[in-house]
Amino acid sequence: MSINLNDLLRKYKSHPYEDHEILAPHTGVVKFKVEEGQAVKGPSGQWLHRPGTLLYILEREKNPKRITSRFDGIVTDLRVDLDGKFVEAGQPLMLIRHRLNKQEITNRILKEVLHIFPAPERARYFFTPEISAKFEKGKTKSLSVKTGDEIVIMSLMKRDTTLNYEGPSGVLYEVYFKNGDILEQGAPLFGVCLPERLPFVEKVIQRIKTEWDD
Amino acid sequence: MEQKSILDSGKYLVTLQDRVSYLADIKGGFEWGNLKELFERVQELRTNLFEYSERELLQQIYSLEGRIEFAERQVAKRLRPIEIVNIVRSVQRFTLLDILENCYDSFTELGGDGEFNIDPAVIAARATITRRVKNRLYYHQVMVIGHEKGMGEEFRNGGCAKPWGNEKALRYMKVAETEGIPIHFYIFTPGAYPIEDYPGAAQQIARNLFEMAKLRVPMISFISEGGSGGAEAIGLADMRLMASRGYYSVISPEGAAAIEGRIKEGGKVPRKLVEHCAEQLKMTAKDNLELGTIDRIVEEPPLGAKRSDFKFFKRLRYEMVRATDEVVLKTKSFRAFRAYALRRQSQDKEKVFNDEFDIHIKWTLSESEKDRLLEIRSKKYRAMGKGFKVLKRPFSKRLTRFWESTRHKYYDIRYGLLRKQSKNLQKILEEVSSEGSVIFKTVTESMRAAYDFVFPAPQKPAQTSQQDPLRRSIFMQDWEQYISPLANEDRTVTCPNAEKYGCKDLWVPDLYGEYSGVCPTCGHHFPLEYQWYLENLFDKGSVREFNTQIVSDNPLGFKGFDEKLKKAIERTRRGSAIITFDAEVLGIKLVVAMLYSDFRSGTVGSAEGEKFIRACDRARTTRRPFLAYIHTTGGIRIHEGTLGVIQMPRCTLAVREYIDSGGLYIVVYDNNSYAGPVASFLGCSPYQVGIRSSRIGFAGPRVIRETTGTDVPPDYHKARNALKRGHIQGIWDRREFRKNLFEALMTMGGPNLYYK
Numbered sequence: 001m002s003i004n005l006n007d008l009l010r011k012y013k014s015h016p017y018e019d020h021e022i023l024a025p026h027t028g029v030v031k032f033k034v035e036e037g038q039a040v041k042g043p044s045g046q047w048l049h050r051p052g053t054l055l056y057i058l059e060r061e062k063n064p065k066r067i068t069s070r071f072d073g074i075v076t077d078l079r080v081d082l083d084g085k086f087v088e089a090g091q092p093l094m095l096i097r098h099r100l101n102k103q104e105i106t107n108r109i110l111k112e113v114l115h116i117f118p119a120p121e122r123a124r125y126f127f128t129p130e131i132s133a134k135f136e137k138g139k140t141k142s143l144s145v146k147t148g149d150e151i152v153i154m155s156l157m158k159r160d161t162t163l164n165y166e167g168p169s170g171v172l173y174e175v176y177f178k179n180g181d182i183l184e185q186g187a188p189l190f191g192v193c194l195p196e197r198l199p200f201v202e203k204v205i206q207r208i209k210t211e212w213d214d
Numbered sequence: 215m216e217q218k219s220i221l222d223s224g225k226y227l228v229t230l231q232d233r234v235s236y237l238a239d240i241k242g243g244f245e246w247g248n249l250k251e252l253f254e255r256v257q258e259l260r261t262n263l264f265e266y267s268e269r270e271l272l273q274q275i276y277s278l279e280g281r282i283e284f285a286e287r288q289v290a291k292r293l294r295p296i297e298i299v300n301i302v303r304s305v306q307r308f309t310l311l312d313i314l315e316n317c318y319d320s321f322t323e324l325g326g327d328g329e330f331n332i333d334p335a336v337i338a339a340r341a342t343i344t345r346r347v348k349n350r351l352y353y354h355q356v357m358v359i360g361h362e363k364g365m366g367e368e369f370r371n372g373g374c375a376k377p378w379g380n381e382k383a384l385r386y387m388k389v390a391e392t393e394g395i396p397i398h399f400y401i402f403t404p405g406a407y408p409i410e411d412y413p414g415a416a417q418q419i420a421r422n423l424f425e426m427a428k429l430r431v432p433m434i435s436f437i438s439e440g441g442s443g444g445a446e447a448i449g450l451a452d453m454r455l456m457a458s459r460g461y462y463s464v465i466s467p468e469g470a471a472a473i474e475g476r477i478k479e480g481g482k483v484p485r486k487l488v489e490h491c492a493e494q495l496k497m498t499a500k501d502n503l504e505l506g507t508i509d510r511i512v513e514e515p516p517l518g519a520k521r522s523d524f525k526f527f528k529r530l531r532y533e534m535v536r537a538t539d540e541v542v543l544k545t546k547s548f549r550a551f552r553a554y555a556l557r558r559q560s561q562d563k564e565k566v567f568n569d570e571f572d573i574h575i576k577w578t579l580s581e582s583e584k585d586r587l588l589e590i591r592s593k594k595y596r597a598m599g600k601g602f603k604v605l606k607r608p609f610s611k612r613l614t615r616f617w618e619s620t621r622h623k624y625y626d627i628r629y630g631l632l633r634k635q636s637k638n639l640q641k642i643l644e645e646v647s648s649e650g651s652v653i654f655k656t657v658t659e660s661m662r663a664a665y666d667f668v669f670p671a672p673q674k675p676a677q678t679s680q681q682d683p684l685r686r687s688i689f690m691q692d693w694e695q696y697i698s699p700l701a702n703e704d705r706t707v708t709c710p711n712a713e714k715y716g717c718k719d720l721w722v723p724d725l726y727g728e729y730s731g732v733c734p735t736c737g738h739h740f741p742l743e744y745q746w747y748l749e750n751l752f753d754k755g756s757v758r759e760f761n762t763q764i765v766s767d768n769p770l771g772f773k774g775f776d777e778k779l780k781k782a783i784e785r786t787r788r789g790s791a792i793i794t795f796d797a798e799v800l801g802i803k804l805v806v807a808m809l810y811s812d813f814r815s816g817t818v819g820s821a822e823g824e825k826f827i828r829a830c831d832r833a834r835t836t837r838r839p840f841l842a843y844i845h846t847t848g849g850i851r852i853h854e855g856t857l858g859v860i861q862m863p864r865c866t867l868a869v870r871e872y873i874d875s876g877g878l879y880i881v882v883y884d885n886n887s888y889a890g891p892v893a894s895f896l897g898c899s900p901y902q903v904g905i906r907s908s909r910i911g912f913a914g915p916r917v918i919r920e921t922t923g924t925d926v927p928p929d930y931h932k933a934r935n936a937l938k939r940g941h942i943q944g945i946w947d948r949r950e951f952r953k954n955l956f957e958a959l960m961t962m963g964g965p966n967l968y969y970k
Contacts, residue, residue: 026719045925046925046927047927047928049927049928060706060719061705061706061719061721062703062704062706063705063706063708063719065708
């Protein structure tokens with residue numbers, strides 16, 4: 001697997017956005033409730049129970065349906081010409097352009113360049129005592145792992161299982177949980193960086209941190 | 215004015231400052247009169263205490279005291295209800311711990327100590343209270359249970375009992391019952407803490423009421439701050455006393471104002487509206503005495519008792535002992551004793567008041583006296599809260615009365631007299647037969663033949679209709695005859711779960727016709743009108759309504775409510791939010807009470823309570839199962855004030871008597887069921903079921919957010935969560951309601967279906 005970090009960085013530099021195309025879910029008459037360039041919000045609240053900004057109303061068979069935004073961003077490419085007209089299902093209506101912040105770009109780049117080790121089951125996770133001790137001493141950046149190493153303990157119903165690392169040897173670069181967290185199945189536990197890639201990765205992250213405007 | 219020395223002046227100035235602050239508390243700020251100036255003057259004196267000569271200082275203090283006294287008299291002259299509410303909420307008002315310290319000789323707190331407590335808002339204590347008779351002291355053991363507001367102690371939650379706090383109260387009530395000692399309840403709560411965590415606010419209050427209905431010890435309650443459901447959790451007592459400057463209300467004036475003024479969440483409620491609501495709710499002691507929701511007022515000083523009003527505590531101790539005496543004496547048959555109960559010292563003659571009693575009365579009761587205690591309690595609550603209207607029916611009235619009494623006698627003979635004999639005889643026969651004696655077999659067989667001839671086995675309706683009722687389709691032609699008027703629209707609607715489950719838009723005539731208002735993809739239940747259930751749940755033509763003559767009224771004369779009531783009556787063509795009727799489900803006769811949404815959101819007032827009790831009694835007389843189908847209930851009707859609140863203990867008592875006599879009581883919740891009714895006569899049922907997509911709880915999300923300051927998940931009140939928390943026992947699909955109800959009647963009722 002060869003990844004050109006410069007290309008990756010250039011890609012985000014040239015287009016630091018995530019575009020969400022808003023398509024009509026079904027046929028109906030559309031009435032826009034936003035304007036070009038307007039900032040919209042996605043769902044909010046602890047349980048994302050407060051709907052986002054109202055984008056448009058799609059009416060079919062006397063059933064006006066309120067379509068709200070599912071993302072934070074700015075409205076672009078709004079098809080004003082379709083306002084008050086009948087549209088087909090799948091018709092693009094607007095674009096919601098979400099500007100990625102430092103953290104989001106860093107996470108995306110890391111997910112692409114690191115080898116991610118996922119949680120095999122929904123359980124409580126701990127690092128093994130040896131790894132924890134190294135963490136306490138602040139030796140995380142030089143922590144090398146290889147296939148077969150005991151790294152994480154999965155605790156489920158008072159049954160502890162030690163998980164052996166499987167994957168390319170490298171440095172434990174990013175940890176996505178705190179000792180004792182309950183994680184869902186498939187959630188990332190940690191990411192391992194290949195030793196040869198390490199200097200580049202660090203450089204890129206550093207550049208994002210210093211150069212990027214939030 | 216007593217002579218003061220310079221040494222006391224600092225301390226005395228603090229007292230004066232407290233008195234001014236207290237007046238400001240009552241008036242809602244320093245803007246009234248010259249309170250601000252008085253306060254600043256006291257402050258100034260306190261700061262420059264040593265700048266004055268002794269004589270000057272004392273003169274200043276005397277003059278200030280005179281002015282404060284004048285201000286106090288002015289405030290006391292005309293106390294408005296909102297000012298009484300402010301008195302109750304003042305940090306200087308007495309609390310339960312003050313009562314325990316000053317009215318009782320010794321006490322041991324149970325189940326907690328200060329902050330180390332399952333719920334510090336509720337205090338339970340084993341205490342002794344003394345009575346002086348001719349200079350001799352007698353000690354009584356009592357259980358004291360009440361709310362502690364803990365002025366300034368955050369962990370007390372201002373006296374808002376959490377569900378487990380009310381559970382603690384119930385636990386110690388049972389301890390008192392085991393030990394046979396009276397219980398003194400002290401109510402100091404603005405309301406229960408509205409959370410659904412197990413056992414759930416509503417469930418626990420309902421359980422408390424259910425137990426208290428038949429608790430076999432004398433119970434006295436004293437109300438200082440009686441906030442609706444929270445107060446009722448420890449309020450169902452044999453004698454209810456109230457502090458003269460206390461309040462007892464269905465809702466806080468701010469809550470009522472937010473509802474009346476339709477104020478949006480987070481919006482400011484106008485002060486004028488709050489004051490108006492406080493007046494309309496009739497929450498003061500005097501109002502409550504007139505309404506009959508309390509028995510007696512315990513007089514306080516004109517501006518309310520504070521933490522150091524020892525005279526008041528002396529009076530309160532006397533009143534509590536006296537009230538317990540009276541409850542105990544009423545269970546005795548000695549007339550002389552009862553006459554003594556009437557000779558209570560007048561409260562007005564404060565000067566001649568002494569706390570000496572003429573005689574010593576023991577507070578232990580015999581079993582027969584306990585039975586009488588329960589009988590009196592039942593009668594007492596049944597006579598309360600009758601703020602409804604009875605429509606006159608001159609021609610049929612006599613006929614109805616005659617019919618009712620004949621009906622009563624018939625059922626008494628059928629299930630009372632004859633059934634008792636038949637049961638006894640049957641028991642003897644079974645015992646003899648079980649010996650398996652060949653010798654007796656011939657004798658018993660002939661006896662059984664004779665018995666069967668005299669008491670022929672009644673044909674059980676369940677058996678007669680059991681010609682495979684379950685195999686018979688419930689979607690028969692009679693289902694198709696009633697079509698919801700909601701179906702008469704040519705349009706589509708979107709299921710609220712469309713995003714989650716990808717439900718397709720539904721054409722309204724299909725949805726409310728063929729699909730019975732249920733989304734075919736995810737099973738979401740769209741609300742349907744109550745008539746749909748009347749037509750589809752019960753056997754055709756079996757619904758026979760009764761007690762239609764009892765209609766809702768405006769007993770408090772709440773301004774603007776008459777018009778609202780008139781509109782509701784015109785729109786629904788019914789007189790109350792409850793329909794009570796006899797009906798049949800696949801041949802099983804039952805009595806049904808149905809609260810429905812169209813009439814004032816299914817809120818419960820006096821008429822609804824009375825009709826519910828009568829339906830309960832009818833089910834008891836006729837020995838039929840009793841179904842409470844809750845189409846929607848928004849709680850207790852605030853416009854009826856405490857007359858509405860009192861329906862909680864009243865109806866729970868009726869339910870308890872019905873269940874104790876062997877009845878089967880099933881509650882089915884649909885759409886939205888909240889507050890008072892769920893926390894009493896509905897929540898106390900052993901069999902509660904929710905229809906899918908229904909919401910059940912104590913307080914709605916807005917009230918929870920405003921009271922506790924924390925948000926709740928959007929599905930917090932959903933039936934599924936109520937099931938998880940153990941509030942309900944099952945969730946039924948609307949389309950299978952009839953079948954499930956029949957099965958429930960057969961399995962849960964079993965042989966006890968008609969009579970134990």
